[in-house]
Amino acid sequence: MVSALDPEIAGQLAEDLPPAVFRRIIATFETDLGRLTAELQACAVTANADGYQRAAHSLAGAAAAVGAIRLASEARLAMDPLQPEAPATLLPRLSAESRLAIAELHSLAQA
Amino acid sequence: MSDQRGRILLVEDTPTQAEITRALLDELGHAVRHAETGAHGLAMALEWLPDAILVDLQLPDFSGFELMRRLRAEGSEAACIVITANGSVNVAVEAMRQGAMDFIVKPYGKARLKVTLDNALEKRALKAELSAVKQRLNRGRFFGFVGSAxxxxxxxxxIEAVAPSRANVFVTGESGTGKELAADAIHKSSPRAKGPFVALNCAAIPRDLLESEIFGHVKGAFTGATDNRPGAARQAQGGTLFLDEIGEMPLEMQVKLLRFLQTGSFQPVGASRPERADVRIVSATNRDPLVEVEAGRFREDLYYRLYVVPIELPPLRERGEDVLMIARHFLAQFSKEEGRHFRGFSREAEASIRGYSWPGNVRQLQNAMRNVVVLHEAETVEATMLPAMLLRADRRPPVPGRLPEQELATGLRAPPPGPSVPDYRPTEPPPAPFIEALAAVEKRAILAALDHTQQDVPRAAALLEVNPSTIYRKLAAWRAG
Structure with a gap:
């Protein structure tokens, strides 16, 4: 199975930063994910396209920053106003990618 | 490559990205502050004055480009580095166009961040150094001096080079070129700046009193010495003693000054014991000191003691556009003092000011500007408002270092002949018991003071114990009448 993380980015971060700092970043990322996923869902329900795209943009940025490349790609799809996929299709996939990325980051932190 | 530590402001709204960048900057040893919005970033940049600002392009309130525009408008000198997820050429070009020093594409690691920041900080330091050097080479103001020639x-x-040393300085230059300003600037930029600056004009003190003025006296040393009185040497303890017109110092006094310079000690007049004083001497003359030595009027050994670092002040006629810069400075100053509204000079007035040779140098220009401001009121100084000698300068070859005629000394127009101005001749005794009108007595006193001071209005005013503007007003009134 292809990793949820880009090993160069996530691995470099783990290498550049003290373990405690790296763990703190994962915690911040988790909080970000929770907040932004909730925002995406709320915007999808209320058909707030602008808010949906803003939340997706932030999620893409956060994911890319820790090397969660597959999650970042899904978020970029949500950012794209021309993308044909409905939130109902995309959001579950995005949540699944989030869980995978978090799990792999925790593994990396323990390595 | 340099390895600078700096103050870095991060403007980034995504918490994960901000946390990572903060952590990397901490690891690199920089001082870091973080803002989540453009407005907060702008306020923080202006208050904290960071060396570099990492600017995310997409911020909640306005774009990173807008933030850079506002920073520039506010005069921020921080190096801006754009951080963006979009690494396209268009974004890079726009970032540079908006004044970014560099840009980083997200995600970025520690090494990339380090190289970018090091380059930006080094470039910024060089820019600041260049600007400081340029500023030093083109200074328009230096302590009391105005001029950038x-x-x-x-x-x-x-002055800057000699100020920190203990070396004695000898300032030469024509009258009115600013010798005392030079001495004052040396003092203020020296480690003695917190000590006293004592100025003494050797030409203005009677020969008999000069020793007492410089070294002080004890009670009973001579008739009238009713108390111990410290001299300038003791008053200048720990500071600077400026001896102006030192060429006028009598030879016997030169010996005593030389001894003071050699030993650091002096004897007040009438005292039985010597005293010590730690004083830096700055001396000045408007004569050629070597000519004075050759003529036997100035001791050679004292000359070499004092003439350690010479500073020659150029006459105003050799300072190019400085003459207008100084004229504008005085115009603004006197307009404010006299409640006038002058804002500048007409082209013709500027040409006249430029074309005149100013034999009395800055002091003469100062007096001419005072004359214009006191006698006129307008927004622009026209050529016709200027003292007459400026307008007929081409017919009057100047004599450098001397004020060729009384009216040249102050820039005053000569009062017109006729009954409105009495033909004052101090040698003619006034007719005995003759009662004059008070106004006539006043006029006579003012003209006598002007005559005595070679038309130097401020000095005449000082002798008469009135404000110079009083004299200017009287002259104008007589002329009008």
């Missing part, structure tokens, strides 16, 4: 830049640099 290359000859004055050389004077400023010499």
């Amino acid at each position: 290359p000859v004055m830049q050389a004077v400023y640099r010499t």
Whole structure:
């Protein structure tokens, strides 16, 4: 199975930063994910396209920053106003990618 | 490559990205502050004055480009580095166009961040250094001096170079070129700046009193010495003693000054014991000191003691555009003092000011500007408002270092002949018991004071114990009448 993380980015971060700092970043990322996923869902329900795209943009940025490349790609799809996929299709996939990325980051932190 | 530590402001709204960048910056040893919005970033940049700002392009309130525009408008000198997820050429070009020093594409690691920041900080430091050097080479103000002519830049640099040392300085230059200003600038930029600056004009003190003025006296040393009185040497303890017109110092006094310079000790008049004083001497003359030595009027050994670092102040006629810069400075100053509304000079007035040779140098220009401000009121100084000698300068070859005629000394127009101005001749005794009108007595006193001071209005005013503007007003009134 292809990793949820880009090993160069996530691995470099783990290498550049003290373990405690790296763990703190994962915690911040988790909080970000929770907040932004909730925002995406709320915007999808209320058909707030602008808010949906803003939340997706932030999620893409956060994911890319820790090397969660597959999650970042899904978020970029949500950012794209021309993308044909409905939130109902995309959001579950995005949540699944989030869980995978978090799990792999925790593994990396323990390595 | 440098390894600088700096103050870095991060403007980034995504918490994960911000947390990572903060952590990397901490690891690199920089001081970091973080703002989540453009407005917060702007306020923080202006208050904290960071060396570099990492600017995310997409911020909640306005774009990173807008933030950079506002920073520039506010005069921020921080190096801006754009951080963006979009690494396209268009974004890079726009970032540079908006004044970014560099840009980083997200995600970025520690090494990339380090190289970018090191380059930006080094470039910024070089820019600041270049700007400081340029500023030093083109200074328009230096302590009390106004002027940016290359000859004055050389004077400023010499003063800065000599100020920290203990070396005695000898200032030469024509009357009115600012010798005391030079001495004052040396004092203020020296480690003695917190000590006293004592100025003594050797030409203005009677020969018999000069020793007492410089070294002080004890009670009973001579008739009238009713108390112990410290001299300038003791008053200048820990500071600077400026001896102006030192060429006028009598030879016997020169010996005593030489001894003071050699030993650091002096004897007040009438005292039985010597005293010590730690004083830096700055001396000045408007004569050629070597000519004075050759003529036997100035001791050679004292000359070499004092003439350690010479500073020659150029005459105003050799300072190019400085003459207008100084004229504007005085115009603004006197307009404010006198409640006038002058804002500048007409082209013709500027040409006249430029074309005149100013034999009395800055002091004469100062007096001419005072004359214009006191006698006129307008927004622009027209050529016709200027003292007459400026307008007929081409017919009057100047005599450098001397004020060729009374009216040249102050820039005053000569009062017209006729009954409105009495033909005052101090040699003619006034007719005995003759009662004059008070106004006539006043006029006579003013003209006598002007005559005595070679038309130097401020000095005449000081002798008469009135404000110079009083004299200018009287002259104008007589002329009008």
